[in-house]
Amino acid sequence: MSNSSIRDTFFEECEELLEALVEGLAAMEENASDMEVVNAVFRAVHSIKGGAGAFALDRLVNFAHTFETVMDKVRSKQLDVDEQLMMLFHRSGDQLADLVEAARDGREPNAESEAAILKELGAYLDDAENEEELAFDAAPLAFDAAPMAIDLPEAEAEPPGEPEQRRFDIRFRPSPALYANGHEPLLLFDALAELGTLSVIADLSRLPEFDSFDPEDAVIDWRLTLQTSEDETVLHEVFEFVDALCELEIEVSEEPAESLPADLPEPADPIAAAPPPPDPAVPAALTTEPQGPAQKPAKQSPPRDEPRGPRPTLRVDLDRVDRLINTVGELIINQAMISQRIEELELPAVAHLTNELEAYKLLARDIQEGVMAIRAQPVKPLFQRMSRIVREAAEATGKKVKLVTVGDSTEVDKTVIERLADPLTHMVRNAVDHGLERPDKRSELGKDPAGSIRLSASHRSGSVFIEIADDGAGLNRTRILEKAIEKGLVSPEAELSEQEIDNLLFLPGFSTASEVSNLSGRGVGMDVVKNAVAALGGRVSIASTPGMGTTFTIVLPLTLAVMDGFVISIADQTMVIPIASIIETIRPNPRDLHCIGTDGEVISVRGAYVPIVDVARNLGLSGEGADSSGVLLLVSTEGQGLTALRVGAIHDQRQVVIKSLESNYGAIAGVSAATILGDGKIALILDPDELVKLTPAALFLPPAPPPKPELRHA
Amino acid sequence: MSTKVLAIDDSRTIRNLLRVSLEGAGFEYHSACDGVEGVEQFSEVEPDVVITDINMPNMDGFGVIENLRSGPNRTTVPIIVLTTESGPDLKARAREAGATGWIVKPFDDASLVSVLRRLTGHVV
Numbered sequence: 090m091s092n093s094s095i096r097d098t099f100f101e102e103c104e105e106l107l108e109a110l111v112e113g114l115a116a117m118e119e120n121a122s123d124m125e126v127v128n129a130v131f132r133a134v135h136s137i138k139g140g141a142g143a144f145a146l147d148r149l150v151n152f153a154h155t156f157e158t159v160m161d162k163v164r165s166k167q168l169d170v171d172e173q174l175m176m177l178f179h180r181s182g183d184q185l186a187d188l189v190e191a192a193r194d195g196r197e198p199n200a201e202s203e204a205a206i207l208k209e210l211g212a213y214l215d216d217a218e219n220e221e222e223l224a225f226d227a228a229p230l231a232f233d234a235a236p237m238a239i240d241l242p243e244a245e246a247e248p249p250g251e252p253e254q255r256r257f258d259i260r261f262r263p264s265p266a267l268y269a270n271g272h273e274p275l276l277l278f279d280a281l282a283e284l285g286t287l288s289v290i291a292d293l294s295r296l297p298e299f300d301s302f303d304p305e306d307a308v309i310d311w312r313l314t315l316q317t318s319e320d321e322t323v324l325h326e327v328f329e330f331v332d333a334l335c336e337l338e339i340e341v342s343e344e345p346a347e348s349l350p351a352d353l354p355e356p357a358d359p360i361a362a363a364p365p366p367p368d369p370a371v372p373a374a375l376t377t378e379p380q381g382p383a384q385k386p387a388k389q390s391p392p393r394d395e396p397r398g399p400r401p402t403l404r405v406d407l408d409r410v411d412r413l414i415n416t417v418g419e420l421i422i423n424q425a426m427i428s429q430r431i432e433e434l435e436l437p438a439v440a441h442l443t444n445e446l447e448a449y450k451l452l453a454r455d456i457q458e459g460v461m462a463i464r465a466q467p468v469k470p471l472f473q474r475m476s477r478i479v480r481e482a483a484e485a486t487g488k489k490v491k492l493v494t495v496g497d498s499t500e501v502d503k504t505v506i507e508r509l510a511d512p513l514t515h516m517v518r519n520a521v522d523h524g525l526e527r528p529d530k531r532s533e534l535g536k537d538p539a540g541s542i543r544l545s546a547s548h549r550s551g552s553v554f555i556e557i558a559d560d561g562a563g564l565n566r567t568r569i570l571e572k573a574i575e576k577g578l579v580s581p582e583a584e585l586s587e588q589e590i591d592n593l594l595f596l597p598g599f600s601t602a603s604e605v606s607n608l609s610g611r612g613v614g615m616d617v618v619k620n621a622v623a624a625l626g627g628r629v630s631i632a633s634t635p636g637m638g639t640t641f642t643i644v645l646p647l648t649l650a651v652m653d654g655f656v657i658s659i660a661d662q663t664m665v666i667p668i669a670s671i672i673e674t675i676r677p678n679p680r681d682l683h684c685i686g687t688d689g690e691v692i693s694v695r696g697a698y699v700p701i702v703d704v705a706r707n708l709g710l711s712g713e714g715a716d717s718s719g720v721l722l723l724v725s726t727e728g729q730g731l732t733a734l735r736v737g738a739i740h741d742q743r744q745v746v747i748k749s750l751e752s753n754y755g756a757i758a759g760v761s762a763a764t765i766l767g768d769g770k771i772a773l774i775l776d777p778d779e780l781v782k783l784t785p786a787a788l789f790l791p792p793a794p795p796p797k798p799e800l801r802h803a
Numbered sequence: 804m805s806t807k808v809l810a811i812d813d814s815r816t817i818r819n820l821l822r823v824s825l826e827g828a829g830f831e832y833h834s835a836c837d838g839v840e841g842v843e844q845f846s847e848v849e850p851d852v853v854i855t856d857i858n859m860p861n862m863d864g865f866g867v868i869e870n871l872r873s874g875p876n877r878t879t880v881p882i883i884v885l886t887t888e889s890g891p892d893l894k895a896r897a898r899e900a901g902a903t904g905w906i907v908k909p910f911d912d913a914s915l916v917s918v919l920r921r922l923t924g925h926v927v
Binding site: 095098099102128129131132135136138139140142143145268269270271272273275276277279280329330333334 | 813814815816817819820823856858859860872878879880881882887895898901902903904905908909910921922923924
């Protein structure tokens with residue numbers, strides 16, 4: 090394992106620790122006196138500090154240290170957690186995350202907020218503790234050059250040249266505890282011997298009679314003579330660990346070094362070499378100590394580094410996974426082709442072949458789902474990031490907000506999670522800024538002064554649902570409509586349904602806040618959110634009740650690589666339309682069709698009139714009207730609500746592999762991607778929302794919205 | 804036979820660093836990620852020396868030392884405390900519990916190996 094990969098794992102571990110930190114702080118909010126929780130928080134910060142020290146990330150160490158010191162005071166009950174301190178902990182956690190990120194990317198962290206938080210944390214510490222911080226600050230160089238790691242000298246460091254040799258007489262009387270603590274005098278002597286010439290004499294005068302011998306007592310004293318050029322402090326350092334476990338006298342002898350007797354007894358003397366063995370396991374005859382169940386018969390110790398941990402994981406290059414996904418896509422196409430070929434053969438009695446083929450299809454789907462699962466990740470980290478956004482937004486607006494997350498173990502494709510971060514951030518900020526009322530207003534209304542934002546994720550019928558719900562005032566539809574008219578986005582005469590008014594929010598450049606607040610008003614509108622979600626093959630919808638709050642729902646496909654579609658024909662061309670977008674298929678009865686004006690046509694569906702959109706016409710295909718006797722697909726679109734798409738015929742329902750059109754050809758209005766069908770032909774995949782927008786004279790839509798802004802997340 | 808080290812630390816980073824340093828110096832490396840597992844591993848691995856962190860979940864470093872010194876294992880193998888704190892209190896407490904020595908994080912390879920060598924007689 091190389092140094093850089095250890096560094097990588099350090100930052101990976103930091104992610105986990107920061108996650109645990111956020112979780113722990115949230116739990117502290119519930120119950121700050123739960124010592125388990127406080128300890129877990131402390132440990133997370135402490136571990137980050139420990140690792141950071143190893144990579145000389147001094148700023149991170151310093152900050153973590155201060156954070157940890159304050160947390161330690163809570164842990165030792167010297168400090169009570171109030172709301173203010175809790176907030177400071179949250180912010181410290183955020184700052185710590187910033188510092189980790191900065192360290193990982195090798196950039197400068199935000200010094201201003203760091204200093205501010207350090208100062209606030211410092212206010213909870215007394216002078217001595219703060220001074221300790223200063224000492225920490227003052228010594229950062231020591232980390233790089235010579236880590237202050239160990240209080241021991243380099244034993245083998247022989248001084249250059251021939252400095253003056255001196256003779257030390259050492260009397261060393263170990264206590265029983267010295268042996269009990271695992272020390273071995275001979276090893277100490279070895280260390281001394283490395284400093285110069287050592288002679289050792291064992292003083293056996295305290296050795297008792299055999300029948301009164303206590304194997305755990307220390308009865309041998311030692312007289313040592315060391316001839317060395319080293320300083321006396323170096324000698325003391327050798328004894329550092331046994332300090333307080335022995336009696337030790339070190340004297341510099343005045344006698345010249347030459348007079349050292351050369352014939353001192355060798356320490357290899359059997360008695361001298363074997364100090365009383367305190368290990369009860371060895372002299373079984375001499376001890377009454379019962380043998381514990383410690384010794385297991387078999388020594389099974391396979392080398393394992395991560396025996397437990399949360400769950401074993403495997404780190405895989407993302408490219409490899411994507412390659413696999415691609416190949417599986419090809420496999421599915423291949424399976425479709427084989428099915429089609431067999432059909433074409435028109436073999437007699439192919440029942441079992443069809444069965445096998447069906448099994449093959451299921452297997453291919455299993456494999457595909459398995460591969461997708463590799464890319465799937467829980468939304469938890471994403472949701473956790475939102476807690477910070479909520480906190481910051483609440484602070485900036487002076488509102489009180491409680492964030493509730495539901496279903497954060499829901500798994501979503503990695504790319505989706507990554508690209509969802511910005512839109513979600515924006516929506517959460519919006520919810521705090523525009524959605525929730527001020528605390529005093531809420532109190533007036535009889536609501537809890539603290540607003541609540543509920544972030545939830547779930548899997549439903551092959552899609553991922555992500556909801557951002559606030560319990561605020563709800564959308565002010567009158568104002569939204571006024572604003573839209575004012576901005577010329579909608580004509581003053583237009584009669585819009587509530588849903589249509591809500592959807593005005595998604596028009597480019599729309600902003601309801603009468604003054605651009607410093608929070609949400611960053612030039613990013615809901616249109617960008619919508620486009621980002623659309624780029625992921627998803628859609629956003631709004632539900633709002635005045636006085637009760639607003640809920641934004643993002644619906645995303647489970648995967649970006651494969652989808653279930655209807656194979657349809659449009660003016661004799663084969664195309665695919667996502668099944669997820671289709672509510673109902675209708676074989677129209679001419680009785681239910683009604684013309685409106687010259688172009689318009691509606692169908693009455695259970696009493697309601699639904700506009701019909703001719704797909705062939707909207708795509709500009711020749712043979713307009715070719716599908717007039719075809720099938721209608723009822724879809725719900727963003728701009729227009731319920732719409733019926735007229736297509737020629739439905740041929741098949743199948744899983745298709747999505748191939749990007751934009752990266753292979755270019756964007757086509759009304760078309761989201763392409764796929765390869767079983768016969769090897771390419772078919773376009775339609776995007777109902779965009780398709781409907783192409784209607785020349787929209788029946789309900791406000792004047793054509795300005796051109797689509799560039800996708801931020803594409 | 805090479806000297807067996809059992810390192811007990813809840814930080815993967817630290818375990819990785821220890822592994823690299825110690826395997827590089829010819830030790831046989833074993834590890835555990837908390838105190839309880841450390842004590843379990845001790846009976847299994849029968850190490851020649853133990854390195855333990857102090858602040859860990861389930862059982863902390865003091866617990867490990869006390870358990871190894873006076874529990875059923877009742878061992879006298881050297882136990883080295885690996886800690887970020889270097890205060891005299893901690894040293895005294897560790898010694899009281901039965902620790903043999905200590906290493907202050909961040910540690911460098913040479914000093915780490917030197918301490919181990921000193922306490923175990925391991926020859927590099």
